[in-house]
Amino acid sequence: MKDGICPKCGQASVYECTKGVTYGNTGAGPFVIEGGWGSVGHECDTHSYLCTGCGYFENYIDDAEMLAKVHTIKKWTLVSPGR
């Protein structure tokens, strides 16, 4: 997707947004990595890619410091390969 080609429909109709799709508590804030309803938690911006051909989108966290902390946060569980 980052190469401009949609992995779902194969079209070169991918747009990006560096402060993209959000999943904050209100639906309007930045992505919440830690915390829940009513808490401040750790928030960061998402980098989104959206295909205008089929509507598929992907989100990435560009904040390396935040990514390094995820394993210390209880609500995030490592997915075992091949489960």
Ligand SMILES: [Zn+2]
């Ligand atoms: Zn597509």
